Amino acid sequence: MNQTITTILAGAVPGKSGATAGNMAEMMRLIAEASPIVKGVIAMLVLFILIGIFIVVYKFIQIRRAQVQTVRFLNIFWSSKRLDEIYQAADRYERSPISSLFKAGYIELSKLKAQKKESESTSDETSAGAIGNVERALRRAMTSEVTHLESMVPFLATIGSTAPFVGLFGTVIGIMISFMQISASGSAGMEVVSQGISEALIATAIGLLAAIPAVIAYNYFLRRIRVLSSEMDNFSADFVNIVKRHFFK
Secondary structure, three states: OHHHHHHHHHHHHHHHHHHHHHHHHHHHHHHHOOOHHHHHHHHHHHHHHHHHHHHHHHHHHHHHHHHHHHHHHHHHHHHOOOHHHHHHHHHHHOOOHHHHHHHHHHHHHHHHHHHHHHHOOOOHHHHHHHHHHHHHHHHHHHHHHHHHHHOOHHHHHHHHHHHHHHHHHHHHHHHHHHHHHHHHHOOOOHHHHHHHHHHHHHHHHHHHHHHHHHHHHHHHHHHHHHHHHHHHHHHHHHHHHHHHHHOOO
16 A cells, blocks of 8 residues: 555646646647737737836836945935034945935035025025025925936836736637637537637636736835835925925024
């Protein structure tokens, strides 16, 4: 009895591996023999998958670098006492959106300090206008950074929403081919309709394969970009408060 079980277990894995390889070979054969329209649909879906993979890898690296460099820059910002030293250090963290915000605010602040020395005006109206200029510079920089972080991410949503319908189009074409074969042969046997149905199922499967990871990646990147956007909001408020306390009393 034990010898029989051992023999079965020993032959199970090779058989399974051979069946998997055979299924893959059969799938490739069906794609190669598919109708031109179905081939076009499958080619489009494969292109979607490749573009999606590129966007996922690129955005993951970009946002990861932005988060890491943001943490390092904020450590320098809060531990340093001189803005000019922070400005020099900001060049080392050019991937951080908060570093770009600081540089935009610092440049605007430097211009205002130079104008203040020339005019020697310290009125409340002048101070309010100067602080408003700093806030606008920070908002412009933040808008630019958020736009940069969100670049290409919407295309993942486009893939997620359109790929299933593209696959469905291939499914409809495959089923139409099956009905035409039934009409031509006068028989509804599996040997007649199996080719068209298989093409239809393959197109549907590839459409889902393109759409599901794209939607997951889109939601993941959107959440991480929102976290960075919130950190930029907080930093902008903190920077304006520092400017109010130390430069425009």
